[in-house]
Amino acid sequence: MNGEIQSILFEREIGILTNMEIYTGNIWLPSLSLNQNPSTPILPISTEIVSVDYKENYLICLTANGNGYLFNTFDPENFISLNTPNEHIFKLSFLDNSILMMILSRLNRSLQFFSISLPVISIENKIQLLENLNIGFEDLLEYDIYSQNLVIYKENICQIIQIPTGRILYQLENLCPYYSRNHAITVESNDDINTITSVSLESGKRHVFTVEDMRRIQILDNFDDFLVFTHSEKVKILDLDTRKVSEVSELPYKYYVGKENSVAEYQDGIRIVSKNMVKVDLVPDIVCADLVGIIAVYVENKGVFILDTSGYIRQTIFPTAKIQAMCMNRETNQLVLCSRRGFYLYN
Template identity: 50%
Template structure:
């Protein structure tokens, strides 16, 4: 056990303060639920869950599905000659994105739940010819694809294949069902945001032509980088405020996002303090908590104000994290095993 972990444990047990604000409430406990036994060669790189179902993707393009109520009945989701590059839940189905290694074209399938046979799947988007390099962004939460084919940019809704947006005037930014474009004029830049579902439009001007990079677009706030700062435009107030310096990394979750700096992280909501953590993995899929994994330190359960609710000390290196948005269960994944925290 490292000295950092020993110190944190000792201070927590003796009630002494540390540089972490720890509040052990709503404690998540390790579940006794049985988990499946994966093949010995498995190396899991991503995991997701919905209701009582869990899907896992490995570094060799293998996909697995199991039901938490029937963990011994694990189902392999690919055929022998296939390579899966993405698995996600889409309504009451699983979206399977396959890569043809010879042509580099993608094929998309839906597998209805419950499923006991990987052959029971329906191909979608078969009218499109998409290669891997055409995909710019895949929004797993809203199930939209931003693609570029022959310099034409399209946002496609899954599973219908409907085109929500199309442009040949350069690549737009896409975030949380919003299209954001930046038009530079002689002395200023115009930022335009359009919601894809209700077509609500917002525009504001930055009074110089410096580089602008869009980070995130919550319903009321548009976060962007400009002049070496994270700034936020409040759509309701029509004003721009500075938030922080430019981050090293930026993690987008379903409900929250996390900016990582050289000296810590910040959850991107109002009045969030900086927390002295540098995570390898971030899961921000619930509205009230954010989960981060810091190698050699543990898994930290954070409130959105930056306070730490709980620290979990895993026995092995963590490869993936996921939160079941229906049950609130945390799924922690090592190379070939899973742990559930309720």
């Protein structure tokens, strides 16, 4: 390993480094010339990173062409391609101490699930999961990267299935529920009453609430103690303990659900979602809200803004390239920014 890079990685681990840039194109650091390090990873010129995840010292990314790559920040000169030329990865994430790959068949558009343990020695060591589960691409409604649940709807039956066990956590016929944060939520209309039922898949706790109005209800989010939904052209919050409903905003045009926090996006800014939404005058291109109390938003030509849940801007980062994806390392609290073919790591 290059001595300068090794020193930087060591300093990062003991908390000295505040900023490190990693390029997976031609160079690792600005001080290195293009031909000085022939072992530097060079991804195909057509590479376009669409998603990234970061766990401990392992970083995985998925490209628009369905290719997956694994990087070890302690050995940055080497990277591993996670699929064969005939495989198209549809979803890529960490699963405990392994990597989960959801592979889409080009022939019949079916989905197969594989895991491969860390550290990865060879992709030949991957293990197939859910072998008895026949899922087509059109059957998959949602994949929860945090709880590792699949929501599928097939032959008029909805199932929420846990990975890797294959255990059915929830099943319902002829009705497709909303899913949010390990909760299944149904909205049923009868006469002039909408009945909302929220069930925790973890504890089995059930909440039932009625709205005496037939106008359409759409569920946005289900936290442990409150439910976020749209009704009558407004965003409303239902306190699950007191059953009190509060009207908090107009309809957003986009809603981002993170691990601990959520963000509603509007034409003139964002609102950080809590029982009392906090307005922030930023219009982001990308939102990342994976850590408790921390939200990162990227605004093109302005930078990446690190916010707390009160809306206060704690830090601003000015990347040198357009950012296409980002995530947070939930073990080390590091932020990863992705350009089209490169990564930038920040403490």
